[in-house]
Amino acid sequence: MSETILQLQGIYKNFGSVEAAKNISINVSKELFALLGPSGSGKTTMLRIIAGLETPDKGRVLINGRDVTNLPPYKRGIGMVFQDFLLFPHKTVKENIVFPLKMQGKDESTKEEQYQWVSQLVHLEGLDERFPYQLSGGQKQRVALARGLVSRPSVLLLDEPLANLDRELRKEMEIEIRRFQLELGIPFIYVTHNQEEALTMSDRMAIMRLGQLEQIGDKFELYHHPQTSFVASFLGSTNAMQGEIKAVDNGCIVVDWDGVSLRAPYKDDFKIGMTVDYFLKSEKITIHPPGQKPDDHGRTVIEGRLRDTIFKGQYADYLISLKNDNEIIVSDVPTISPALRNATVSISWPSEAPDVFPADGGLA
Ligand SMILES: Nc1ncnc2c1ncn2[C@@H]1O[C@H](COP(=O)(O)OP(=O)(O)OP(=O)(O)O)[C@@H](O)[C@H]1O
Numbered sequence: 001m002s003e004t005i006l007q008l009q010g011i012y013k014n015f016g017s018v019e020a021a022k023n024i025s026i027n028v029s030k031e032l033f034a035l036l037g038p039s040g041s042g043k044t045t046m047l048r049i050i051a052g053l054e055t056p057d058k059g060r061v062l063i064n065g066r067d068v069t070n071l072p073p074y075k076r077g078i079g080m081v082f083q084d085f086l087l088f089p090h091k092t093v094k095e096n097i098v099f100p101l102k103m104q105g106k107d108e109s110t111k112e113e114q115y116q117w118v119s120q121l122v123h124l125e126g127l128d129e130r131f132p133y134q135l136s137g138g139q140k141q142r143v144a145l146a147r148g149l150v151s152r153p154s155v156l157l158l159d160e161p162l163a164n165l166d167r168e169l170r171k172e173m174e175i176e177i178r179r180f181q182l183e184l185g186i187p188f189i190y191v192t193h194n195q196e197e198a199l200t201m202s203d204r205m206a207i208m209r210l211g212q213l214e215q216i217g218d219k220f221e222l223y224h225h226p227q228t229s230f231v232a233s234f235l236g237s238t239n240a241m242q243g244e245i246k247a248v249d250n251g252c253i254v255v256d257w258d259g260v261s262l263r264a265p266y267k268d269d270f271k272i273g274m275t276v277d278y279f280l281k282s283e284k285i286t287i288h289p290p291g292q293k294p295d296d297h298g299r300t301v302i303e304g305r306l307r308d309t310i311f312k313g314q315y316a317d318y319l320i321s322l323k324n325d326n327e328i329i330v331s332d333v334p335t336i337s338p339a340l341r342n343a344t345v346s347i348s349w350p351s352e353a354p355d356v357f358p359a360d361g362g363l364a
């Protein structure tokens with residue numbers, strides 16, 4: 001991995017009794033780093049601390065090795081893009097974009113040169129003299145991006161920049177923003193509470209909860225090897241079950257989930273009688289056509305009723321009703337005819353597929 005550009009070291013921030021940041025330490029290099037978490041988990045607070053709009057109670061912010069904790073925002077070399085764009089309604093596109101340069105007292109030729117550079121980068125040619133109300137949502141978002149980038153910052157912070165765009169436009173802008181990051185070669189810190197967006201766009205990501213970092217790392221690592229119940233339930237399309245460990249058998253625990261037996265690998269902190277959270281991503285489950293029952297060696301195999309099939313093209317979501325009145329969602333290649341509604345089918349998954357933790361009430 002390349003060198004660290006931005007460092008957060010032991011950041012704390014309280015608002016009255018609310019702990020908005022609690023011992024946050026992150027190193028970010030020239031990458032797209034996603035900060036993901038539910039509403040109120042402290043994502044915006046973290047960006048505001050990096051930008052200098054908020055002072056931490058404790059801890060330091062370093063950019064390229066330099067301590068900027070006590071520098072005002074305009075001396076930090078940081079660009080920011082917000083969810084609601086925050087464009088000045090009575091300024092033109094061009095005036096909006098060069099505003100940060102004006103605040104920095106840059107001369108006309110510098111303003112012109114950087115404006116030309118950035119308006120080409122984000123494809124805003126020809127819109128210079130328009131006012132915000134004459135722009136589409138996507139164009140407004142590009143103006144906000146251009147304004148964040150115009151002073152060639154060493155870090156760009158983006159706070160839910162696509163939340164106000166419709167799905168099609170969001171997909172397009174996700175790819176564009178990734179392209180800008182690669183072209184500019186600076187760290188982008190991208191805040192979102194949309195897990196799909198974070199998984200699509202980022203190199204690495206951190207999951208925040210109640211002002212703390214739950215887990216930080218490569219996105220594949222977080223997706224496939226969550227370390228807490230919260231992360232396991234937050235990422236992906238996940239079936240959440242809870243049950244009691246009844247037995248240990250052949251390196252596996254056997255969990256009783258309302259009368260259905262589930263298998264998972266044994267871990268040191270497991271004990272018979274313990275209540276565990278058992279998370280299973282829907283795509284890790286296989287559905288078997290009626291009459292076919294897989295070998296249960298090293299697998300959990302359950303019978304159920306195929307209540308509905310939601311065809312999605314490349315795959316389908318199968319809703320399976322179980323004898324314990326619970327339901328499991330299976331995402332698999334759509335090989336089973338929708339006409340088989342209410343047929344009895346088997347579903348199965350390898351023992352290693354689930355993520356299991358002692359129950360701690362940490363469900364998302
Ligand atoms: N200036 C402030 N004064 C008091 N409380 C604040 C202030 N700013 C943030 N908070 C509180 O700190 C916590 C974290 O807020 P923050 O805005 O960082 O959350 P967030 O993760 O960005 O949420 P969202 O996804 O809704 O934008 C919340 O409980 C919030 O109410």
Ligand SMILES: [Mg+2]
Pocket residue numbers: 043044045159
């Ligand atoms: Mg926020």
